[in-house]
Every structure is written in C-alpha cells, then in structure tokens.
Amino acid sequence: MLRGGSVAPLSCCAIVLAALGAAPLATQPEPPTPTQPESQPEAPPERVIIFCRDGRRIEGRFVRQDPSEVVLEIAGIETAFNMSEVMRVDPVPPVSEHYRMLRAVIADDDTEQLLLLVDWLRDREAYSLALAELAHILTIDPANADAQNLKVQIESLVQLKAEALAQRSESDPAEPRAHRSAPQRPDFPVLTPDQINLLKVYEVNLDDPPRMTVDRETIRELIATYAGHELIPQSREAQAALERRPAAYILELMFRLKARDFYNRVRVEGEPEAFRRFRDDVHRPWLLNSCASTACHGGQQSGRLWLTNTSQNAERTIYTNFLILDRYRLPDGSPLINYEAPAKSPLLQMALPREDSLYPHPLVATSRTAAWQPVIGSTDDIRFREAVAWITSMYRPRPDYPVTYAPPEPAEGVPELPSDPIGER
Secondary structure, eight states: OOTTBBBBOOOHHHHHHHHHTTTOOOOOOOOTTOOOOOOOOOOOOOEEEEEEEEEEEEEEEEEESSSSSSEEEEEEEEEEEEGGEEEEEEOOOOOHEEEEEEEETTTTOHHHHHOOOOOOOHHOOOOHHHHHHHHHHHHOTTTTTTHHHHHHHHHHHHHHHHHHHHHHHHHHHSSHHHHHHHHOOOOOOOOHHHHHHHHHTTTOTTSSOOOOOOOOOHHHHHHTTTTTTSSSOOOHHHHHHHHHHHHHHHHHHHHHHHGGGGGGSSSSSSOHHHHHIIIIIIIIIIIIIIITTTTTTTTSSTOOOOOOOTTTTTTTHHHHHHHHHHBBBBBTOOOOSSSGGGGOOHHHEEEEESOOOSSOOOOOOSSSSSSOOEEEEEEEHHHHHHHHHHHHSSOSSSOOOOOOOOOOOSSSSSOOOOOSSSSOO
C-alpha cells in the first residue's frame, strides 16, 4: 500500500508553496488580441496542485480544464475533478526550481526536514538531487539509519530505471521514442448498477434505512408468489394496505420470506450506513490514493490484489473495490477483512508500519516508484479507528452476495501478500 503519486507529500513543502503565493491556473486562456493574431496563450504548467473543498490536495500533471472540470494525469491515469469540488488549481514549479525554494528554508543540520525533502525528490524521480542531499546528511550524521536505507533504495531505483531504458532501446533501437505508443491499460471490469444495488440491499440497516423505493407491481408479485405463507395477508383489504407500506417494511418482509429473487426489485437510492463509512472513512481518505494507486495495487504489477482507480468518486469504483477486498483471500485462505476481529484485518494491519503490524506489508520498489511506506501511523490513528468502525458496521452474519464478478488478472511473478501473522504465534 503505497502513498502513490496522487496525493502530494506536502508537509513542509506545502507551507513553502503557500508562502510563495502561487497564482491559480486560469479557467480559460486569454484570446490573442487583434493586433497580435499569431500570439498563442501561455502553455499551462506541467504539474499542478488541486485544492479541494474537502481539504484534499492532489498533485498531478495538468491535462486540461474547462468550466465544469479539471483533468490531471495521476500515476499514469487521467482523472477528472468536478470544478464544484475544487477551490483552486495552483501551478507547481519545475522540480529543480521547487527544490531550490524548499531547500532554502531548511537548515543544513535539520536532518528530519532534509529527509522529508529527499522523500519528496525521490517521488519525483529527481534521484541525483536526492542522492546529493543524502550524501550531505550522512556527512553530518553517518549513523542515520533512515538516510542509509533511502540511499540503498534510491540507488536501486536508479539502476532499475537505467535497465528499463536499456531494454526499451534494445527492443526497437531504430524507432524514434516519440513514435512509440504507450502500453494500453486493459479495461478493468466493474460492477453494474444492478449489482451495486444488490450489495446495498444486503447491507441495509432496517433500524436506520436509506432512501428506498419498491413499486406496487413488485409488491403484488411478491404477494402472488408467496400466497398462503403466514406472513402474507389473505384479505384483499390487507393486501391493498401492504402495497402502501414503506419500502423498508417491504424489504423486511422479503428478508423474512427469504425472497431473494425479489431483493433487487428494491431500489436503494441512498447509501447504507456501512457503505457510507467505507466510502468516506476508508476509500476516499487512504485506500484509493495509496493502496489503489498505479504504483501499488492499482497496476498490473500488483499481484492478485488489483484494485481500480479510475472514476474515483463513482459508485462503480467504490463498490467494485469493496467487493474485491471482501472476497480476497491470502495464500493460506484467510480473508483480507476479518469481520470477527476487525482490528486484526490484514487490510488494516498492512497499512501500519511494518514493525507494528501483525501482517507486515512486503517491501517493494519499482523503477517508477519509491519503496513502500505505511499509510496509517498506528492503531491510535483516527483512520485506523474509523476503518475498524466501518468493518464493525457491516451486516452480521456476513452474507454471500449473489453477485458474479471476476476481477482482472494482473501480471504473473509479482510477490504475493504475506499470510503469516507474526504477532500470534
């Protein structure tokens, strides 16, 4: 579960950028004046930061912007953000220029901030600058373990990148790089609206139901199908009264009848509380931007656990990722989500620092990404507590959703998630 490239590691960097007062990106470029017909609007910056109204700061390569949306390329995926959710879009200076501004406000002996700067440089593949800073840190603090580890990681990334470039050159040395087509991302299968609705039905809390509707024709068919059952009224007057009952009452009746063929005839227009918690407390804050980033479990090198990261706020993305997590099993057959002991769920444990985890996440790094970093700081972290609350809120006993879904097949030969808990021997 990587931090990935979609949320900028701002910390001290964000403070400096804010202090510089970067101007928002214009919604529309100024048209050329009549006296200068050949002039062109200034090209937008290569990278920008989106400041969202919900507090998120998202960095990516600028693609386009219009009055309704702004599109960034994040971890190789074009992602659209509705302008109604965006406060402003600020340009990010080139890495070398941005680096000089950040470095100017950090003391030469402040190793903690310098390491944050190295981390920032590594994420932007500015390896030479990162290694130079590490050499400085190790000069003043030769025993600094974090600096030593980062040096090994970045040197490995430099080697991997050089090998990848060499392989591309050897595969087709005569073809100009500009003409080489980028690999196409395969279509990621997602749940249909009916499948999403069925998941919602199974997770409805009848004590606090979301908005639902059931048409009268469905109620009439239910009465006809289960005529003679003790739960179905026999008189026409009582049956007519049943047709006027709230949708939650009808759904409860279906549950008691075990009328599974009728479940999807209930249209759940709102969000069951359990899925609202998953969306707002898990999927949006950290799962999507870290675990489901292209650098981690959102790409073909992700092993068996492959999540979708397109159309980030769409129900099809949220519910597809939930079902993948719900059905995923480690090599020993244990589930990724432990509904009986939520805090021990491998999904949450692998987001913790390795030294504090029952299921330490594998250390991984590729030519495009930095080494894995924890997403949740500790079990006292609000994100950990909210994730436990989400798992606890799911329906008990756990249903076997009658949804047919086959997740995509990632590349082979990628290390599998571990299944051996180290803390329970």
